[in-house]
Amino acid sequence: MKNLKVIWVVFLMLLLTLSACSNSESTSGSSDGxxxxxxxxxxxxxxxxxxxxxxxxxxxxxxxxxxxxxxxxxxxxxxxxxxxxxxxxxxxxxxxxxxxxxxxxxxxxxxxxxxxxxxxxxxxxxxxxxxxxxxxxxxxxxxxxxxIENGGVLANPDMFKNAGLDYPKTWDELITDAQKLTVTQNGKIQVKGFDFVNYDNITFTFLSLILQQKGEYWTKDNQVNFSTPEAVKAMDELKKFVTDYKVTNLRDFGGKLDTSDLFFKNKAAMVIRGPWSIAEGKENYQFEKLDYIPMPSFTENPPYFAAExxxxxxxxxxxxxxxxxxxxxxxxxxxxxxxxxxxxxxxxxxxxxxxxxxxxxxxxxxxxxxxDVLPYGMFIGIIDTDFLKKTINDNFQLIAADKVSVEDGLKKIETTINQMLNK
CATH class of the missing domain: 3.40.190.10 (Periplasmic binding protein-like II)
Structure with a gap:
C-alpha cells in the first residue's frame, strides 16, 4: 500500500509538471524556441x-x-x-x-x-x-x-424600370419614388417602397437625420439629448414613412425576416442596409440583380451619419x-x-x-x-449600442403607432438611456 501511494504521488507530480509545461509553452514559448x-x-x-x-x-x-x-x-x-x-x-x-x-x-x-x-x-x-x-x-x-449602416440603399432596378423611375437624388424624390413603388392590396402593403424598420436602421437613420441638420445628440457631460428641434424633426420624419407616406409598416419588425430578406424576396423596392447585406443576398438567395445607391441627405448638408x-x-x-x-x-x-x-x-x-x-x-x-460617404461619418459615442438601439426601437414603435407623441417618446428614450449611462 505504501508503494502504491508513492507511485500515485509521483504520477500526480508528473501530471502537474506536464500541465505546467503545456501552459508555459502556450504563453511563453515552445521547446523549439x-x-x-x-x-x-x-x-x-x-x-x-x-x-x-x-x-x-x-x-x-x-x-x-x-x-x-x-x-x-x-x-x-x-x-x-x-x-x-x-x-x-x-x-x-x-x-x-x-x-x-x-x-x-x-x-x-x-x-x-x-x-x-x-x-x-x-x-x-x-x-x-x-x-x-x-x-x-x-x-x-x-x-x-x-x-457602416448608412449612406447606401439596396435598390431593385427592375422595379424602378417598370415604374419608369430614375434613382432618387434628393429627399423629396426618395419619398415620391417610394410612394410610387409601394404596392398595396386590400389596404395592406404587399411591396414596401422604402424600408428602414429593422434593429439597426431605425437608430442609425434617426441619428443621421439629426446630424444632417447639423444637430448633436451628446451633451458636454456625456448625456444624450433627444429633446432638440433637430431630434424632434428627425423622429417625426421617420414616423411619417409609416403614418403619412405609407411606404412601410411595423408588420415585419422583430420577425424572422430582416428588411434585407424582404428585399431579396422582392417584397421591398428600396431598403437601407449596410453593404454587408449585398454579400448575404448573393450567398443566401443567389440574388444578383440589385443596385446599391447613395442615400440622399435629409437636408442640403452632406450625408453625415453615426457609426459604430x-x-x-x-x-x-x-x-x-x-x-x-x-x-x-x-x-x-x-x-x-x-x-x-x-x-x-x-x-x-x-x-x-x-x-x-x-x-x-x-x-x-x-x-x-x-x-463615397466615409469622410462624413462620426463615431456614435461610447455607449452600450445594443441598449441604445433597443430603447430607440421600442419607443419608435409606440410613436409610429400613435400611442405616444414624438416629443414624449423622445423624452422617454433620453431618460432611459441617461439612467443607464449614470449607473
Missing amino acids: KVNLTWWSHDGPTFVKANKKFIKDYEAANPNVKINLQIYPYDAFVQKLKAAYASKNPPDMAQVFGSWVPEYTKNDLLSPVPDEMKDWVKSGFYEPALGAYTHDEVPYGIPQEYN SGWGEIVAKSSKHQEEAWKFIKYMTEKENAKYFNITTFTVPANKEAAQDPEFLKALPKMKASI
Whole structure:
C-alpha cells in the first residue's frame, strides 16, 4: 500500500509538471524556441478564410512565430471571451467587435498600441472605426472594419424600370419614388417602397437625420439629448414613412425576416442596409440583380451619419508576447492585407489607404456608395449600442403607432438611456 501511494504521488507530480509545461509553452514559448501566440475569433466563413491566409503567410516569413487560431461560434465566442478576461486567462490576441472593447479598456485589461505605431494608427484609420478602440486618447486596438449602416440603399432596378423611375437624388424624390413603388392590396402593403424598420436602421437613420441638420445628440457631460428641434424633426420624419407616406409598416419588425430578406424576396423596392447585406443576398438567395445607391441627405448638408466601431484586433495586457502580437496585427492591418481582408469579408475598410485604393472598388464595385460617404461619418459615442438601439426601437414603435407623441417618446428614450449611462 505504501508503494502504491508513492507511485500515485509521483504520477500526480508528473501530471502537474506536464500541465505546467503545456501552459508555459502556450504563453511563453515552445521547446523549439518558437513564440506561441493564441488568437481567438468567431466562425464567420469569410473571416476564417482571411485569418488562415494571414497565419500561413506570416509564419512562412517569421519561422520563429507559431499562431494558434481558435475559432468559436459567435454567441459562444462573446461569452467565452468575457469569461477569459474575467478569470485573467485571455488569449494573446482576439478579433473582436469594437463595441465590446470599452469594457476591457475601462478595467485595464488590454495592451495599448505600441508607441512606434500610435501615429500610424491615429492618422491611418477612420475615426469612427477607431472610436471604441480608443481610451483617454490612447488606441488599444486596430480596427479592420468601418462598420457602416448608412449612406447606401439596396435598390431593385427592375422595379424602378417598370415604374419608369430614375434613382432618387434628393429627399423629396426618395419619398415620391417610394410612394410610387409601394404596392398595396386590400389596404395592406404587399411591396414596401422604402424600408428602414429593422434593429439597426431605425437608430442609425434617426441619428443621421439629426446630424444632417447639423444637430448633436451628446451633451458636454456625456448625456444624450433627444429633446432638440433637430431630434424632434428627425423622429417625426421617420414616423411619417409609416403614418403619412405609407411606404412601410411595423408588420415585419422583430420577425424572422430582416428588411434585407424582404428585399431579396422582392417584397421591398428600396431598403437601407449596410453593404454587408449585398454579400448575404448573393450567398443566401443567389440574388444578383440589385443596385446599391447613395442615400440622399435629409437636408442640403452632406450625408453625415453615426457609426459604430466594427471588427478589429486587441492584445491582452497579460500576454507575455505583446510585442510579437502587435507585429502580427500590424502586418494584418497594413494597406494590402487590410484590402484583402475587406474584399474577402465584404466589409468596408477601416484603413484609409485600403478604402481609397481603386483596386478595392474594382473588386467590389457595389461598395462605391459606402466608400463615397466615409469622410462624413462620426463615431456614435461610447455607449452600450445594443441598449441604445433597443430603447430607440421600442419607443419608435409606440410613436409610429400613435400611442405616444414624438416629443414624449423622445423624452422617454433620453431618460432611459441617461439612467443607464449614470449607473
